[in-house]
Each structure stands twice: as C-alpha cells, then as structure tokens.
Amino acid sequence: MTRIGIKEIAAKADVSTATVSYVLNGTRNVKHKTRERVLRVIEELNYKPNDIAKSLKSRRTNTIGVIAEDVTVFNVPEIIDGINDFADRHDMHILLTNLRLHKRIGHNFDQLDDYRKYAENAVNELLSKQVEGIIYIGAHPRDLTGLIDTAGKPIIYTYCYTQNDPSIQYNDEQASFEAMSHLASQGHTRIAIISGIMNSLPSRLRFNGYYKAITEFQLPFDPQLIKLGDWEAESGYRLTQELLALDERPTAIVAMNDVMAVGVLRAASEAGVTIPHDLSVVGFDNREFSSYLIPQITTMDLPLHEMGFQAMDSLMCIIRGETPDPANHLPACKLIERDSVAPPARVM
Amino acid sequence: MTRIGIKEIAAKADVSTATVSYVLNGTRNVKHKTRERVLRVIEELNYKPNDIAKSLKSRRTNTIGVIAEDVTVFNVPEIIDGINDFADRHDMHILLTNLRLHKRIGHNFDQLDDYRKYAENAVNELLSKQVEGIIYIGAHPRDLTGLIDTAGKPIIYTYCYTQNDPSIQYNDEQASFEAMSHLASQGHTRIAIISGIMNSLPSRLRFNGYYKAITEFQLPFDPQLIKLGDWEAESGYRLTQELLALDERPTAIVAMNDVMAVGVLRAASEAGVTIPHDLSVVGFDNREFSSYLIPQITTMDLPLHEMGFQAMDSLMCIIRGETPDPANHLPACKLIERDSVAPPARVM
DNA sequence: CTGTTAGCGCCTTCAG
DNA sequence: CTGAAGGCGCTAACAG
Numbered sequence: 110m111t112r113i114g115i116k117e118i119a120a121k122a123d124v125s126t127a128t129v130s131y132v133l134n135g136t137r138n139v140k141h142k143t144r145e146r147v148l149r150v151i152e153e154l155n156y157k158p159n160d161i162a163k164s165l166k167s168r169r170t171n172t173i174g175v176i177a178e179d180v181t182v183f184n185v186p187e188i189i190d191g192i193n194d195f196a197d198r199h200d201m202h203i204l205l206t207n208l209r210l211h212k213r214i215g216h217n218f219d220q221l222d223d224y225r226k227y228a229e230n231a232v233n234e235l236l237s238k239q240v241e242g243i244i245y246i247g248a249h250p251r252d253l254t255g256l257i258d259t260a261g262k263p264i265i266y267t268y269c270y271t272q273n274d275p276s277i278q279y280n281d282e283q284a285s286f287e288a289m290s291h292l293a294s295q296g297h298t299r300i301a302i303i304s305g306i307m308n309s310l311p312s313r314l315r316f317n318g319y320y321k322a323i324t325e326f327q328l329p330f331d332p333q334l335i336k337l338g339d340w341e342a343e344s345g346y347r348l349t350q351e352l353l354a355l356d357e358r359p360t361a362i363v364a365m366n367d368v369m370a371v372g373v374l375r376a377a378s379e380a381g382v383t384i385p386h387d388l389s390v391v392g393f394d395n396r397e398f399s400s401y402l403i404p405q406i407t408t409m410d411l412p413l414h415e416m417g418f419q420a421m422d423s424l425m426c427i428i429r430g431e432t433p434d435p436a437n438h439l440p441a442c443k444l445i446e447r448d449s450v451a452p453p454a455r456v457m
Numbered sequence: 458m459t460r461i462g463i464k465e466i467a468a469k470a471d472v473s474t475a476t477v478s479y480v481l482n483g484t485r486n487v488k489h490k491t492r493e494r495v496l497r498v499i500e501e502l503n504y505k506p507n508d509i510a511k512s513l514k515s516r517r518t519n520t521i522g523v524i525a526e527d528v529t530v531f532n533v534p535e536i537i538d539g540i541n542d543f544a545d546r547h548d549m550h551i552l553l554t555n556l557r558l559h560k561r562i563g564h565n566f567d568q569l570d571d572y573r574k575y576a577e578n579a580v581n582e583l584l585s586k587q588v589e590g591i592i593y594i595g596a597h598p599r600d601l602t603g604l605i606d607t608a609g610k611p612i613i614y615t616y617c618y619t620q621n622d623p624s625i626q627y628n629d630e631q632a633s634f635e636a637m638s639h640l641a642s643q644g645h646t647r648i649a650i651i652s653g654i655m656n657s658l659p660s661r662l663r664f665n666g667y668y669k670a671i672t673e674f675q676l677p678f679d680p681q682l683i684k685l686g687d688w689e690a691e692s693g694y695r696l697t698q699e700l701l702a703l704d705e706r707p708t709a710i711v712a713m714n715d716v717m718a719v720g721v722l723r724a725a726s727e728a729g730v731t732i733p734h735d736l737s738v739v740g741f742d743n744r745e746f747s748s749y750l751i752p753q754i755t756t757m758d759l760p761l762h763e764m765g766f767q768a769m770d771s772l773m774c775i776i777r778g779e780t781p782d783p784a785n786h787l788p789a790c791k792l793i794e795r796d797s798v799a800p801p802a803r804v805m
Numbered sequence: 806c807t808g809t810t811a812g813c814g815c816c817t818t819c820a821g
Numbered sequence: 822c823t824g825a826a827g828g829c830g831c832t833a834a835c836a837g
Binding site: 155161162164170181183185187189194209234238368371374375397398401 | 506508518531534535537550553555560587716726
C-alpha cells in the first residue's frame with residue numbers, strides 16, 4: 110500500500126499539485142467544477158494529508174509540548190484536560206512528555222540536579238519535534254528557576270513557577286482567607302490550622318490568608334492553634350490529637366489539604382468528637398475522596414482546569430507575539446460546602 | 458534568530474552536509490579529526506536537529522498516537538504512565554488526544570454515534586501527523602467494534618476492546634475469584650456480592666469468578682446474597698441495607714468497585730455493624746481513597762501501569778511486523794490486604 | 806483561474 | 822573517507 114499523496118490525486122484529477130493544495134487549504138479561489146472534481150478524487154483515493162511535509166514547508170506544527178512532572182499526581186490530569194479544552198478549540202495538538210518523577214526519584218524534589226537531565230532531554234526532544242511552545246506542569250508548587258533552557262522557545266509554567274518565565278498558579282492566599290471567612294461567618298472564633306511543610310509556597314501563602322482573616326475578623330490569636338504538618342494524613346491525625354488535648358479546644362480546624370483532613374477525621378472519631386457538631390473541618394484540594402469520607406468534607410476546589418486552559422491561552426498569546434494578561438494568571442479557588450462545617454456548639 | 462541547520466554547520470566546519478549527517482547519526486565512519494571539528498561547531502552553534510525534516514525523509518516519526526477517552530477518569534493516567542514507561546525506554550514519543558468524553562457527553566456511553574465524530578477526527582489528525590500506531594484508552598470497559606477506522610495503521614485498545622483488533626484488558630474473572638478465595642480462606646461462607654451495572658463486561662466476568670468460587674469452595678449458594686448495583690456509592694449503601702436486613706446476614710461482602718464499598722461502609726456504620734469484626738468487605742480498583750477510608754479497605758489493584766506498558770509493547774511488535782504474544786494481554790489483578798477483612802465472628 | 810517550479814531540512818545512494 | 826545531488830510531500834511565489 111503505497112501512501113498516496115497530493116501528486117497522485119493531481120494526476121488522477123488532471124490538475125496540478127498546486128491546485129490540489131489550493132482546494133485543500135482554501136488558499137485561492139478554484140473554479141467550482143474543478144474543485145468538485147478534485148474533492149471527488151480525494152474522496153475516492155481516501156487521501157489523508159501529510160502534516161509532516163506541510164510543517165516542513167510552512168514552519169508551523171500546530172503542536173505544543175507539554176511536560177508533566179508526573180501524570181499520576183492528582184492535579185495533573187485536570188490541568189491537561191484544561192490544556193486540551195483550549196487546544197481543541199484552536200486546532201492545536203499536544204505532544205506529551207511524562208517525566209514520571211515520583212516513580213523515578215520519589216519525593217526528593219529538592220535535589221533538582223537529580224532530574225535536570227530528564228527535563229533537559231524532554232525539552233530537547235520537544236524542540237527537535239518543532240513544538241511551538243512548551244507548558245510545564247509541576248506535581249508540586251515550587252521554584253524551578255534555572256532548571257530549564259528552551260533556547261528561546263516560549264515556555265509557561267503551571268502549578269510551579271520560575272522567576273523569569275510566566276506561570277499560572279491559583280490564588281492560595283485568598284482561598285485560605287475564604288476558608289477562614291466561611292468559618293467565621295458560622296460563628297467560629299477559635300480556629301486552628303494545620304499546615305503543609307513550611308518550605309513550600311502554598312503553606313506560606315495559606316498562612317498569610319489565615320493571619321489576614323484573624324486580623325480582619327478580629328479573632329483571638331493563639332499560637333497553640335497553629336500546627337505544622339507535612340501534608341500527610343498521619344500528621345493531621347497527630348496534630349489534631351494535640352489540638353483536642355488543649356485546655357481550650359478549637360471549634361474548627363482548617364487542614365491545608367484533604368489528606369491531612371482525613372487524619373483530622375480519624376483523630377476526632379477516636380476521641381469521640383463529632384463532626385461537625387463538636388468540631389468543624391475544612392480541607393483543601395477538593396480531592397475526589399473528600400466526598401467519600403464520613404462526613405463528606407467541606408473543601409477548597411482548585412481551579413486546575415482553568416489553569417491548564419489559561420496556560421494554553423497565554424502561551425498562544427506569546428507565540429503570536431502578544432503579551433498575555435497577567436490578570437488571568439491567578440485564578441480563584443472555590444469553596445465546596447459539604448457536611449463538615451456547622452456553627453460551633455454552645456459552650457460546654 | 459534564523460534557525461540554524463545542517464547546512465550552516467557544514468559551512469562553518471568546512472565539510473559537506475552529508476558528512477555532518479554522518480557524524481550526527483553514526484551512519485558512516487568519519488575520520489576522527491573531522492568528526493571532532495563537526496562536533497565542536499555543533500556545540501558552538503547550539504544546533505538542534507529538526508525531526509520534522511528527518512521524518513519526512515525517513516518516513517519514521519517515532520511517535521505513536523494515544524487517544525484517551527478522558528484523562529480525568531481514574532484509570533487513564535496510570536495507563537498513560539505505563540505507555541510512557543515503555544516509550545521512554547524505546548525513544549518513542551506520545552501524541553496525546555483527549556476526547557474529554559465525560560465533559561462533552563456525560564455518561565451516555567451507549568450512544569456511540571454521539572462521539573463517533575470525535576473519535577474520527579482524533580484518528581484522522583493522528584494519521585496526518587504520521588503516527589506509527591495508535592493506542593486507544595477507554596474510560597469504561599466496553600465493545601467499540603466498528604467505531605474507528607485507522608486506514609490500516611495498527612491500533613490497539615486497552616480498558617476496552619473490539620472484536621477485530623488486539624486489546625489489553627485485565628483478568629477480571631480471576632480477580633473476582635481471588636477476592637472470594639481470600640474471603641473463603643478466612644472462613645467466610647455466606648459471601649454477598651454487589652455488582653456494577655449488568656450490561657458491562659466486568660460485572661459479568663466478576664460474577665463468573667464469584668460462581669466459580671462458590672462451586673470450587675462448595676459455598677452455599679443463596680440468590681439473596683446477589684445484589685445488582687450500578688457502580689455508585691448510593692447503590693452500595695442501599696443494597697447493603699437490604700443485605701443487613703436479611704434473616705441470615707452475610708459475613709462478608711464483595712463490592713465490585715471501591716465507590717460502592719464506600720456505600721457499604723456507610724450502611725454498616727449506620728446499622729452499628731463493625732467492620733471487619735461483624736462484616737468483612739472487599740472492594741475493587743484500589744482507588745486512592747480506599748486507604749483513606751475508616752477502616753482502610755482491602756481491595757483489588759488493577760494492573761493499569763502494566764496494561765499501558767503491554768499495549769505499547771504489543772503495538773511496537775505489530776509495527777515491526779511481528780505478532781505480539783497474547784499471553785501478555787490479560788495481566789492479573791493483585792489483592793491489597795488492608796483492614797476490612799477478618800475471619801467471621803462466632804455465630805450469634 | 807491554473808500550472809510551473811523552487812525550496813523547507815535532512816538522508817542517502819552514487820561517485821570520487 | 823568525503824562530496825554532490827536528488828527527493829521525501831507539500832506550499833507559495835511567479836507566470837501565464
């Protein structure tokens with residue numbers, strides 16, 4: 110089966126290859142009769158254009174490279190989905206590179222050198238494939254400055270960032286403030302917070318939101334209510350036990366992710382503390398399982414789809430030589446209200 | 458910045474373009490001195506080969522197309538990861554198409570016509586990009602015969618299947634049998650099963666495994682223990698209530714997925730039935746949340762990574778003109794033992 | 806309105 | 822061991 114091309118159909122339709130190209134791309138007016146004839150032959154021969162050849166000539170591939178640090182991490186698929194959403198509408202294609210970071214180097218995200226070579230390879234292969242731009246999806250929010258050199262090709266980061274390139278992140282501080290605001294509006298004043306590891310940006314930003322709310326709503330500030338966790342369920346469990354052992358217990362806990370909220374639930378359950386009657390809980394991330402827990406927890410939904418969509422949008426802007434609107438680079442989170450928040454019980 | 462190519466480096470190194478090509482690909486012996494010189498110029502000019510041009514000439518793109526019905530569905534990312542695992546080792550690239558089925562047409566998987574056009578477009582675009590083969594990842598196990606025409610390009614399905622093309626699925630019947638076997642080995646005899654919707658292949662296969670175990674272990678067969686669910690938590694909840702209302706309760710329940718197992722847990726909790734003391738539960742899928750539930754549930758892990766890996770392996774076989782080994786097309790599930798199974802309590 | 810033709814960047818016989 | 826030259830499939834001037 111010899112691949113048939115524009116030449117074959119030109120011969121059979123008794124026109125030149127140029128004419129075929131014109132009807133194919135609508136680049137020029139072609140007499141109706143001729144067009145029909147060409148179209149018919151195309152149909153008959155079941156011709157499929159060769160984008161490779163087309164790209165070589167036109168110097169456009171309509172393809173953008175996506176480097177995902179790990180597609181199996183919860184935030185990544187939804188971001189990819191957002192990228193696809195935009196790409197579909199603009200007839201763009203996605204060349205996906207999966208760094209498989211978790212499986213290759215585990216959680217040692219700090220040793221950037223360990224996977225610099227992976228990233229470099231990925232970029233070079235993408236560049237060789239003539240992608241028109243690159244989107245880098247982190248599995249973890251952090252600074253990647255200096256890690257990647259794209260030789261001038263536009264790149265945009267999301268769920269992570271560098272100091273020189275554009276990046277799309279979500280509004281962490283505001284989200285945290287809103288979680289607090291929701292709790293305050295229910296009448297809570299003693300609100301505890303369990304953080305992720307402190308050398309991570311989200312932890313710091315979410316603390317900012319926490320303090321801002323403390324100030325704005327004039328809540329009592331008690332350092333005992335601030336607990337430093339590590340994103341894992343175990344820390345949520347242990348720190349909640351500490352919180353419940355306080356003379357004056359908090360009436361609500363904000364866990365900086367849903368996984369730690371699982372620990373909160375477990376500790377509460379073991380201590381005979383009923384949620385939400387005795388203790389309100391707000392999580393972060395709106396992980397799928399958050400609605401499978403008992404009770405279903407109130408949590409902050411991350412605008413992952415939008416981040417992917419915006420990353421793609423901004424990247425296309427840059428490719429076209431325009432300047433993307435930075436206002437779109439910090440989409441908001443959204444509180445999902447479920448069953449783990451209630452007004453505080455009367456004082457015992 | 459005018460893209461520099463083989464020609465520029467040839468000029469600067471004072472050799473012909475052919476020689477550059479030779480050192481680049483190791484196609485021919487080149488005098489050591491000359492090679493060094495060429496290599497140096499390549500370095501200096503930071504030359505990056507153009508795979509597009511290369512592909513046009515060599516008629517090989519080293520790229521395979523992956524069509525995912527929906528990357529946000531739980532099974533898909535891990536399958537993609539398996540594909541990447543293989544692809545990385547063989548220097549292959551992935552052109553990803555995300556059909557976004559759930560967001561576009563919801564759960565109406567039966568109306569194949571609704572998205573036939575999406576699938577057709579995806580295939581045509583991939584074909585135009587000269588992919589060397591296609592992997593189709595279903596979001597739901599079902600028969601897709603007749604949906605897709607790849608014009609002769611090799612295609613392989615996974616997590617779904619057709620009657621004519623090779624596909625990679627997991628061994629559902631055996632998995633179900635093993636879940637039963639595990640329960641039986643703990644001393645359970647009255648084992649209930651909650652199925653997914655019945656017009657799905659997994660439901661039928663898992664029932665086969667159930668019956669096989671009933672026979673093999675000579676367990677009492679009681680139709681009352683067979684409940685028809687719909688994959689959703691609510692059905693697990695409701696059907697467990699029915700099961701618990703029986704005169705003679707089951708001592709164990711197999712839920713055909715972890716989501717329904719959540720319903721089982723909820724119903725048990727409300728009825729004051731303690732898991733695993735009063736009732737053992739085995740789920741299916743090893744969803745991430747299964748280890749966040751209280752108690753953490755014993756469940757069947759699906760060989761998703763392996764399915765992706767095998768799909769890629771088999772596809773490469775076909776591309777090379779070899780015949781893949783069908784023995785690899787039905788990888789086994791693996792029981793993950795956690796805290797929801799115990800020997801049955803003494804008769805009350 | 807249509808045909809001719811010169812490349813896009815690279816590989817690969819075929820000569821030397 | 823190296824160079825010259827044709828061509829992969831398609832587009833876009835430039836002519837008619």
